[in-house]
Amino acid sequence: MSDIIKRGKLHTDDWTIVRQAEGEDIASLELPAGRVIVPLPLWLARRDSLLAKAEAGVVGVWLAGDEDPATLADDLLRLQLIAIDFPKFADGRGYSIATLLRTRYGYADELRAIGDVLRDQFFYLSRCGFDALQPKEGKYTRVQLEAALASLNDFSEPYQAAVDRAEPLFRRRPREAA
Amino acid sequence: MYQYDEYDQRIVDERVAQFRDQTSRYLSGELSEDEFRPLRLQNGLYIQRYAPMLRVAVPYGNLRSDQLRMLGHIARKYDRGYAHVSTRQNIQYNWPKLEDVPEILGLLSSVQMHAIQTSGNCIRNVTADPFAGVAGDEHIDPRPWCEIVRQWSTFHPEFAFLPRKFKIAVNGAEHDRAIIRAHDIGLDLIRDAGGNIGFRVLVGGGLGRTPIIGEEVSSFVPWQQILNYCEAVLRVYNLHGRRDNAYKARIKILVKALGVEEFARQVEAEFVHLKDGPSTLTQAEIERVASRFDDPELPPEPAHSEAHAAHLASNKAFATWVGRNVRAHKTEGYASVVLSLKTHGVAPGDITAEQFDTAADLADRYAFGEARSTHEQNLVLASVRQADLYEVWQQARAAGLASPNIGLLTDIIACPGGDFCALANAKSIPIATAIQARFDDLDYLHDIGEIEVNISGCMNACGHHHVGHIGVLGVDKNGSEWYQVTIGGDQGNQAALGKVIGPSFAAAEMPDVISSLINTYTDNRHPDERFIDTVRRIGIEPFKTRVYAEREQRKEAHV
Numbered sequence: 001m002s003d004i005i006k007r008g009k010l011h012t013d014d015w016t017i018v019r020q021a022e023g024e025d026i027a028s029l030e031l032p033a034g035r036v037i038v039p040l041p042l043w044l045a046r047r048d049s050l051l052a053k054a055e056a057g058v059v060g061v062w063l064a065g066d067e068d069p070a071t072l073a074d075d076l077l078r079l080q081l082i083a084i085d086f087p088k089f090a091d092g093r094g095y096s097i098a099t100l101l102r103t104r105y106g107y108a109d110e111l112r113a114i115g116d117v118l119r120d121q122f123f124y125l126s127r128c129g130f131d132a133l134q135p136k137e138g139k140y141t142r143v144q145l146e147a148a149l150a151s152l153n154d155f156s157e158p159y160q161a162a163v164d165r166a167e168p169l170f171r172r173r174p175r176e177a178a
Numbered sequence: 179m180y181q182y183d184e185y186d187q188r189i190v191d192e193r194v195a196q197f198r199d200q201t202s203r204y205l206s207g208e209l210s211e212d213e214f215r216p217l218r219l220q221n222g223l224y225i226q227r228y229a230p231m232l233r234v235a236v237p238y239g240n241l242r243s244d245q246l247r248m249l250g251h252i253a254r255k256y257d258r259g260y261a262h263v264s265t266r267q268n269i270q271y272n273w274p275k276l277e278d279v280p281e282i283l284g285l286l287s288s289v290q291m292h293a294i295q296t297s298g299n300c301i302r303n304v305t306a307d308p309f310a311g312v313a314g315d316e317h318i319d320p321r322p323w324c325e326i327v328r329q330w331s332t333f334h335p336e337f338a339f340l341p342r343k344f345k346i347a348v349n350g351a352e353h354d355r356a357i358i359r360a361h362d363i364g365l366d367l368i369r370d371a372g373g374n375i376g377f378r379v380l381v382g383g384g385l386g387r388t389p390i391i392g393e394e395v396s397s398f399v400p401w402q403q404i405l406n407y408c409e410a411v412l413r414v415y416n417l418h419g420r421r422d423n424a425y426k427a428r429i430k431i432l433v434k435a436l437g438v439e440e441f442a443r444q445v446e447a448e449f450v451h452l453k454d455g456p457s458t459l460t461q462a463e464i465e466r467v468a469s470r471f472d473d474p475e476l477p478p479e480p481a482h483s484e485a486h487a488a489h490l491a492s493n494k495a496f497a498t499w500v501g502r503n504v505r506a507h508k509t510e511g512y513a514s515v516v517l518s519l520k521t522h523g524v525a526p527g528d529i530t531a532e533q534f535d536t537a538a539d540l541a542d543r544y545a546f547g548e549a550r551s552t553h554e555q556n557l558v559l560a561s562v563r564q565a566d567l568y569e570v571w572q573q574a575r576a577a578g579l580a581s582p583n584i585g586l587l588t589d590i591i592a593c594p595g596g597d598f599c600a601l602a603n604a605k606s607i608p609i610a611t612a613i614q615a616r617f618d619d620l621d622y623l624h625d626i627g628e629i630e631v632n633i634s635g636c637m638n639a640c641g642h643h644h645v646g647h648i649g650v651l652g653v654d655k656n657g658s659e660w661y662q663v664t665i666g667g668d669q670g671n672q673a674a675l676g677k678v679i680g681p682s683f684a685a686a687e688m689p690d691v692i693s694s695l696i697n698t699y700t701d702n703r704h705p706d707e708r709f710i711d712t713v714r715r716i717g718i719e720p721f722k723t724r725v726y727a728e729r730e731q732r733k734e735a736h737v
Contacts, residue, residue, distance in 0.1 A: 090216055090299070092339025096416045099336050104451060120200060120209075120217055127335035144208075154196045157185050159329040160405075160457065162336065167456045168405075169329075170463045175183055177469040
């Protein structure tokens with residue numbers, strides 16, 4: 001069980017993130033009991049046996065920064081959870097992958113940021129369509145995470161369009177000429 | 179210049195609050211060094227050799243008198259009484275305390291300024307021609323477009339953690355004074371055959387370790403689509419730019435690796451999805467932004483002021499200054515004035531708190547309250563009545579802002595170098611001041627004529643040495659400081675990268691090296707030929723031969 005932020009609220013979560021250890025064979029890797037988020041290569045290799053579990057909401061898939069979200073295009077209506085991994089918080093590829101999943105491919109269910117997920121990136125992450133934010137186990141205490149919710153609202157009226165606000169400020173609000 | 183509305187102000191205020199919280203979490207140990215680094219960098223805060231360096235954004239170089247006064251106040255109260263104009267038109271403080279930075283940002287916000295995205299791997303300050311809006315050769319004013327790009331790029335959630343820094347410049351004049359070909363994206367404002375405004379888009383230019391001149395990715399993007407197009411470029415870069423090696427992470431490396439055709443194809447493939455989307459600009463938005471530039475109505479003036487003509491005839495020093503530091507204005511009876519920050523014995527681009535105040539007073543009294551910073555590290559008063567030039571000169575001269583050297587050898591562009599910067603391999607300021615001391619004679623300086631000397635303390639190239647007619651690069655050789663010299667670089671429409679003339683030099687040799695280069699030029703030049711044109715005509719060999727031959731003679735003389 002870990003504490004995460006889900007749709008702007010603190011939430012106790014029971015998904016297990018499965019990471020492939022070096023030399024491990026994804027075909028035979030035994031999945032832990034309970035709800036699991038599996039890496040994309042594992043999903044692709046064992047898709048037939050996992051599809052029903054995905055539809056039942058007990059299997060989700062996570063993408064690495066160099067993986068193309070288009071690979072999942074056919075599965076987006078079946079998957080209830082997709083996660084994107086941030087190997088380092090300063091690796092910003094996940095922001096574009098999330099934007100593409102939401103705006104290009106129309107994915108509407110849970111989109112979770114995993115890996116090196118820090119509160120000072122919460123605002124940008126949520127703007128790009130992440131509705132679940134999972135900092136590394138032990139990174140924040142529950143109290144710190146509670147306090148970090150404020151970061152989601154660092155800026156009240158951002159200029160540009162993104163996933164959370166589909167229109168830029170100049171279309172959302174009347175801005176006065178001088 | 180652009181006046182904030184409530185939304186602009188709120189965003190800047192919210193940034194101050196955010197950074198205050200981040201700084202206090204860092205000071206309390208809750209944020210680690212590594213976690214805080216990109217946050218402070220995206221607020222222009224470097225940890226430098228002696229103290230943090232704070233880089234304040236001056237969007238496309240536009241400043242108001244109240245802002246100049248605030249910059250002077252900050253220099254006095256939080257620094258050592260001076261600041262530095264950078265080669266990207268920003269203002270840098272070298273000695274603020276980290277704990278004071280939130281307070282400084284609060285003061286900046288009170289005059290519609292900030293330090294947002296002046297560093298870090300994000301979209302940086304947009305730059306433009308310091309003579310925008312007043313230049314005679316301008317066909318489209320770039321400033322409203324710069325402001326639109328500024329707003330779009332400010333806290334863009336998708337592009338805050340790019341592989342590397344990202345710089346955009348906009349040009350709307352015949353002569354490109356924004357060096358758009360040395361930017362990650364260079365936007366050239368043009369009209370198509372039907373008279374419609376759009377942008378020629380250049381991508382992948384940049385100096386630094388691997389200097390590359392940008393290439394055309396689109397010959398015409400209609401203005402309505404420009405943010406969509408930039409988004410496509412940035413997305414391709416964000417997803418595919420290299421992240422394994424910081425030295426190969428700029429977009430220029432991606433463009434080179436893919437080839438410009440393939441890169442353009444990928445951008446186009448992304449752009450088709452974004453075209454006509456919500457970020458498409460409207461006529462109303464352009465007009466709104468343009469209207470917030472409260473440009474002064476210039477009262478009609480006679481084309482020629484008799485008093486001005488009389489001063490020119492009777493005062494040689496004034497006439498020399500007018501010849502070098504005053505530029506034609508598109509409006510009859512007006513001129514643009516360059517206030518030189520290149521005074522003998524002072525680091526290029528340094529400006530004292532008192533000079534900020536004088537510049538503010540001059541702006542209020544003679545230039546409708548406005549000033550500009552230039553990438554050549556000077557200040558500009560964009561619109562001055564010709565009849566007022568004499569008074570402006572007298573007051574500027576008293577404040578040390580009237581060296582009549584704009585475009586001449588002593589108008590050196592230099593980064594802060596090893597005296598301040600933790601990245602530098604070598605010092606640049608003492609080289610600049612030694613060269614300025616060597617060429618102290620004003621008549622000789624004017625005889626040499628127009629020449630650009632650029633000095634960088636390391637290959638990050640903040641002094642833009644690649645595009646200097648003479649470029650000087652500080653290098654580290656076994657722990658000591660050496661200087662590599664290039665000639666033949668150029669900015670603007672004929673942008674070119676200089677060629678290295680040979681083995682590097684010790685600091686003490688540099689004035690002699692410059693003398694050898696200048697003597698080669700004066701011996702070979704045709705009438706009215708500039709240094710760079712002579713280099714182009716005769717090639718670098720005669721320069722190189724003489725520099726190293728005279729170096730040998732000096733060595734022998736010493737033995």
